[in-house]
């Protein structure tokens with residue numbers, strides 16, 4: 001599996017490219033802004049984009065869906081509990097403020113335990129509600145992409161519609177902190193002292209989950 005962390009210039013967003021070497025295909029997780037730059041990363045790696053995966057429905061993660069979809073015809077994948085808000089008016093307005101657009105409808109509705117096949121690489125969907133009702137993390141082979149559920153040294157906010165701190169902490173404790181200790185944590189924003197972490201390190205030091 002190829003992993004590329006791409007830091008975008010707005011909101012300290014991290015977009016991720018997950019590539020499968022054998023089939024030369026890839027997924028983009030939260031390609032929110034600067035989609036030309038993101039698509040150039042895929043192209044220069046020789047990878048064709050087959051999936052757009054949103055960790056959740058917030059505008060700062062989905063504002064690039066329309067541009068990437070029209071350039072690649074990739075399938076837009078999001079958890080079924082967040083799919084309804086993808087094209088919602090308020091979300092589209094916010095996406096435009098960020099310089100993007102509202103998202104086309106989802107092509108694939110996800111639920112806990114589903115796998116998304118990027119060529120021969122199977123990404124596992126872990127439903128981690130709390131930041132939003134349909135927030136997900138994605139896991140493959142010691143790598144976990146946590147969206148706005150878990151950051152390096154922090155957790156996602158829970159004061160937005162559909163948020164719940166109790167649910168978020170339960171998601172983190174039961175579904176993330178139970179993964180192998182060495183699992184690399186790849187967050188959705190660069191809010192911490194380092195751009196990535198591990199399950200073990202966050203378990204021991206993250207002040208919000210104690």
Ligand SMILES: [Zn+2]
Pocket residue numbers: 056058131148
């Ligand atoms: Zn969010």
Ligand SMILES: [Zn+2]
Pocket residue numbers: 058060061148188189
């Ligand atoms: Zn966010």
